[in-house]
Amino acid sequence: MTVTPRMPLPTVRGRQTKAAIDAAARAVIARKGILATTISDIAAEAGRSTASFYNYYDSKEAMVREWAVRFRDEARERSRGAEDPGLSNWERSYQAATAHWTTYRDRLAEMISVSQLAMVNDDFAQYWKDICALPIALITKMVNHAAQQGLSDDDDPHLIAVALVSMLNQFCYTQLSGGGKKPDDQACITTLATIFYRTIYCRGPR
Template identity: 70%
Template sequence: MSTLSEHPRRERPVLPTARGRKTQAAIDVAARAVVARKGILATTVADIAAEAGRSTASFYNYYDSKEAMVREWAMRFQDEATERARSIARSGLTDRERVREAAAAHWNTYRHRLAEMISVSQLAMVNEDFAQYWAELCAVPIAFLTDMVNRAQQQGYCRGDDPHLLAEAIVSMFNQFCYVQLSGDRTDVDDQACILTLTNIVYRAIYGKEGD
């Protein structure tokens, strides 16, 4: 299996014209919309081309396959997702504030990169390389939450829990909750209510006292 950074990318010439750049942008926008509605496994290149109002041949001018398209998407936003997660490690926050920052970072990553998150997670079920990519994307929040649990245990909270397993369970819950809320055609999602819900669940899981 290859990591996301190790996977070879096909070298393509820089798009020389405004028309070429506009066409690729239209394909990306269309692909994101279709993937958000149907998921990547049910999406075809023909679906993407139809959504974009372009020919199927136009798609192949920019991507070798829908999997290659997702790989390029993931490479573009991997650093962004990592930086967003790391920003919550700053000092001066209370325990609850830090939990909220973690919940908001995950929610906002899913909200703004919905097509990438859906695509990589679904392709991870059928492709070993994408399984590795998905593991890489989840590794940063899992590491952060593992550290949070370790520090909470030093204060007497969540004794007896395995920090890494608890972190993995929380990130899995984050991912499924975000998918259920944000995928499809829903237009009524309350971002702040969802972030508050995630915050409350995680705060209680880590900092709740026995018997509460």
């Protein structure tokens, strides 16, 4: 996905208005999802006119493209902590779970928007695939690492990784979206780390 960035906003007021629109859009999308969110919803949340939105974005899809490109490198950087060769199996599981949870939590609007737009737009479908490829590659390495320790059956590491990432995404979405009670970060990360650890490093006979 390629995005042509707009020119930097020339005034403090312009930057503040754009920030207000972005914040409003994130809040509405977290509650309603991108497909049900309208430009009018975003403008009303921001306390601005609908015309104000179009001063900064051509469409809500264009807005999401700008957001998504910004956070791609951040997600990659967070996942690297689980690749430290000095970690124990539990520490590696915990680092991987933390990276996935915090990325989804901190970039909830991006994750919801790209995943939902992927259902109706080929461009976003490819971008969602690229986003998921990061944790899939990490977990595949973890399964291969377990196999080197004799802790893995003859399963397909890639398929295990795909299954885990699918579960992780749905868990994070269920816990974080909808605007309900804020989840307990520590409890959620520990739960995900336990699933990582038991799935990858505690393999018993079938």
